[in-house]
Every structure is written in structure tokens, then in C-alpha cells.
Amino acid sequence: MSRTILAARTDSGTADTTELAALLAAEGHEVCATLAATRREHPDTNLGPALLDRVATAVRDHDAETVAVDADLTPAQTLAVADELPDGVRVRDRTRVVLDTFADRAGTEAARVQVRIGRLEYERELQRELLSAGDVEGFWPDDDHRSVRAIERRLTKARAELRDLPDPRERYRDRREAGFDLVAVVGYTNAGKSTLVRRLADDMTLDRAGSGSASVEDRPFETLSTTTRRATLNGRRVLLTDTVGFVSDLPHDLVRSFDATFAAAYEADAVLLVVDAADPPERMARKVRVAREQLSDADGTVVPVLNKTDAASDERLRAAADRFDGPVTASATEGDLADVRERLLDALPTATATLDLPNDGESMSLVSWCHDRADVRSVEYGERVTVELAGNPAVVAEAERRASEGEAAGQ
Numbered sequence: 498m499s500r501t502i503l504a505a506r507t508d509s510g511t512a513d514t515t516e517l518a519a520l521l522a523a524e525g526h527e528v529c530a531t532l533a534a535t536r537r538e539h540p541d542t543n544l545g546p547a548l549l550d551r552v553a554t555a556v557r558d559h560d561a562e563t564v565a566v567d568a569d570l571t572p573a574q575t576l577a578v579a580d581e582l583p584d585g586v587r588v589r590d591r592t593r594v595v596l597d598t599f600a601d602r603a604g605t606e607a608a609r610v611q612v613r614i615g616r617l618e619y620e621r622e623l624q625r626e627l628l629s630a631g632d633v634e635g636f637w638p639d640d641d642h643r644s645v646r647a648i649e650r651r652l653t654k655a656r657a658e659l660r661d662l663p664d665p666r667e668r669y670r671d672r673r674e675a676g677f678d679l680v681a682v683v684g685y686t687n688a689g690k691s692t693l694v695r696r697l698a699d700d701m702t703l704d705r706a707g708s709g710s711a712s713v714e715d716r717p718f719e720t721l722s723t724t725t726r727r728a729t730l731n732g733r734r735v736l737l738t739d740t741v742g743f744v745s746d747l748p749h750d751l752v753r754s755f756d757a758t759f760a761a762a763y764e765a766d767a768v769l770l771v772v773d774a775a776d777p778p779e780r781m782a783r784k785v786r787v788a789r790e791q792l793s794d795a796d797g798t799v800v801p802v803l804n805k806t807d808a809a810s811d812e813r814l815r816a817a818a819d820r821f822d823g824p825v826t827a828s829a830t831e832g833d834l835a836d837v838r839e840r841l842l843d844a845l846p847t848a849t850a851t852l853d854l855p856n857d858g859e860s861m862s863l864v865s866w867c868h869d870r871a872d873v874r875s876v877e878y879g880e881r882v883t884v885e886l887a888g889n890p891a892v893v894a895e896a897e898r899r900a901s902e903g904e905a906a907g908q
């Protein structure tokens with residue numbers, strides 16, 4: 498366990514260090530002291546001399562090995578902060594902490610390569626700055642010799658590896674063409690996405706052909722790669738994708754490198770945006786802002802889900818509800834999720850059709866095909882068979898095509 502001092506600077510108000518503290522705890526760091534100050538960003542060190550002085554003292558008092566700064570430092574600022582600390586103390590800003598967390602726990606090959614790219618891009622910038630300051634010696638934790646050229650070679654290799662992996666968006670498009678309704682469950686880290694996916698999949702599932710399971714833990718970034726489970730909603734075949742949680746102030750490069758999550762969100766027919774309704778108002782405001790930014794390109798209908806209602810006071814719940822247009826409330830651990838299922842169904846694009854079929858064996862197998870994929874609202878048997886159907890537009894169109902094909906074949 499590494500001993501860490503957490504330092505935070507904020508322009509106004511009080512710094513909220515809970516997010517970074519949770520990340521550090523999840524990494525197995527012991528936060529020995531948290532030091533905060535309210536002041537303008539200092540151009541050289543971000544933190545400013547007074548706070549930096551307190552940090553240096555705390556490092557000595559606690560014999561700390563690392564300092565985590567709750568801000569995004571420029572490479573020059575990282576160096577300037579390290580300069581004020583005892584030799585060998587490692588300085589990490591929040592981007593670095595997030596990258597390290599992901600690197601430790603990335604589950605899939607794609608996530609691992611993406612993390613590697615994010616880290617290399619980060620290191621390249623830092624290395625450029627180190628070189629121009631003429632101060633490379635002893636900065637990196639290992640003796641790994643780095644030159645900008647060497648980093649770039651590794652970047653090129655990693656990008657090529659990523660290109661060779663299957664494109665996540667392609668995979669979603671194939672699934673859509675196969676008549677699945679795609680639902681992405683997204684939101685801030687620790688909001689309860691995986692719990693919700695598990696519950697929804699269990700409630701909605703008739704056949705459990707789904708792959709993977711959604712791991713639940715009270716720590717940030719429990720889920721580090723997308724997991725998809727199959728479920729049935731009103732006869733429709735739904736794929737529920739659990740995603741990697743958002744955090745605030747991620748640099749654009751890093752966000753872009755988490756393509757799998759964004760592919761799931763952007764390609765989805767409907768997006769469940771899970772929000773922790775028990776959060777204090779300021780924290781929630783920040784999280785909602787982050788989620789909105791990240792989802793601005795999503796095509797599907799976004800359904801806000803205020804989760805953890807069991808743990809939220811009425812006042813918090815009302816305040817949370819005011820932030821959204823028509824949210825649905827839920828407790829993924831305790832409540833009944835009927836409202837979530839209903840809202841999800843409303844959000845999915847739906848087509849209807851009435852099929853008029855000859856009364857023969859061929860038609861019977863088409864009726865059972867429909868039952869497996871859509872909401873068969875009525876079937877009337879007479880000289881002909883009349884089927885009323887609602888569901889995914891691609892499925893309904895395919896049913897109509899099969900009906901007319903059967904008709905043509907019978908003539």
C-alpha cells in the first residue's frame with residue numbers, strides 16, 4: 498500500500514476531493530492527509546507556494562511516497578511540484594491517477610490497448626516538457642529509458658494493434674441488423690449501472706444466453722469494459738450493455754480512447770442514464786454536466802434513471818428530479834423495476850403491422866418466429882390467419898417480408 502498525500506486547489510468554494518480519494522482507495526493507496534486551498538491557479542505550480550509548502554511538510558511528516566493532485570497539471574507544473582518535494586516522491590495529477598486505475602484493471606484486449614495509448618500520449622507530452630526543461634534524470638519511477646521517438650514508436654504500434662481489433666461500432670450494427678434492440682446503460686462511476694443491468698436482465702430474461710456478468714462493487718471504475726446481457730422485454734429481444742462509468746474532467750484524449758463505452762452509447766436505440774439520487778446537490782450537478790457532455794452525440798432516446806432512491810432523502814430526490822425532464826426513479830438493490838422497464842419500452846422505436854396469412858404450416862412457423870422476437874398482440878385463426886404485431890422496426894419489416902414471400906410461394 499502506497500502512502501499518499503492528496504492536494505486540492507479550487508478557485509472558489511470548498512474542494513470536493515471525494516472522487517479522487519475514492520480512486521486512490523480503489524488503487525490501494527492510503528491517503529495520509531488531505532490538504533486543500535481556495536485560490537487562483539498559480540501559473541507555475543497550480544497549487545501555489547503556501548499549499549505546496551504544506552504538502553511538502555505533510556510528505557515528510559507521513560513519509561509519503563506519492564502526491565496526488567486533484568487538478569490537471571501541465572507537464573511543467575508537474576515538474577515544478579515535484580521539485581518542491583523530497584527526492585523520489587511521485588506526483589500524479591487526476592488524469593494520471595485515472596489512467597493508472599484503468600491500466601491496472603482493464604479487462605479486455607481493446608481496453609488494455611486503449612489505456613496504453615492514453616498513457617503513452619500523456620507520457621509523450623510530459624517527456625517533451627522534461628526535455629525542454631533539461632531535467633529528465635530521475636523523474637520516471639522506473640529506469641525505463643524514454644525518448645519522445647521511442648514513445649512515438651510504441652504509440653504507432655499500439656494504434657496499429659487497436660486498428661486490428663474488431664470495431665466495436667460494427668459489432669453493434671450487426672446486432673441491430675439481427676433484430677436486437679440495443680440498450681446502453683451509462684452514467685457516472687458507482688451510480689449503480691451494473692446492479693441495474695443485472696436486475697433488469699434477470700427480470701426480463703427468458704433465455705439467458707447473455708455473455709458475461711455485471712460485477713458490482715462500491716468503488717469507482719468497477720466496470721472497466723463493456724459487458725452485454727441478453728434480455729426479453731415485451732417479447733422483444735434486447736441487448737443490455739453495461740458500460741464504463743464517467744468521471745469529471747477527463748482530458749479529451751482519454752475519453753476518446755474509451756471508444757467501446759461510447760460506441761455502446763452512440764449506437765444504442767435507447768440509453769438509460771443512471772444517476773445516484775443520494776448524491777449531495779453540488780456533486781450531482783457536476784456529474785450531470787459530465788454525463789450530458791458525454792452523451793451529446795448519442796442518437797437514441799436518453800431516459801434518466803434516478804437510482805438509489807432507497808438511500809436518498811425526499812429533498813434530495815426532488816432536487817435530482819428537477820434536473821431532468823421526466824426522469825424515472827428506481828432502486829436497483831431493493832425496488833421493483835417495472836417503471837424502468839415501461840419507460841424503456843416507450844423509448845424504443847416501435848413499428849406495428851397486421852399480417853394476413855394463409856392458414857398453413859408455413860404461417861404457423863412464422864407466428865412462432867414473431868413470438869420469439871416481438872409483441873404478438875393478437876392471432877386470429879379462420880380461413881386465414883391474422884396476426885397483429887408490434888416491435889423493433891427491423892423485426893416487423895422482416896416479418897412482413899416473410900409473410901409476402903410465403904404468400905408468393907403459396908400461389
Ligand SMILES: Nc1nc2c(ncn2[C@@H]2O[C@H](COP(=O)(O)OP(=O)(O)OP(=O)(O)O)[C@@H](O)[C@H]2O)c(=O)[nH]1
Pocket residue numbers: 685686687688689690691692693712713714715716717718719720721740741742743804805806807808827828829830831
Ligand atoms: N442503496 C443502494 N445502493 C445501490 C443501488 N444500486 C447500486 N447500489 C450500490 O452502489 C455501489 C455501486 O454499484 P455498481 O452497480 O457497481 O455501480 P456502477 O455504476 O456499475 O459502477 P462502476 O462500474 O464502478 O462505474 C454498489 O455497492 C451497489 O451495491 C441502490 O439502488 N441503492
Ligand SMILES: [Mg+2]
Pocket residue numbers: 690691692712713719720739740
Ligand atoms: Mg459497473
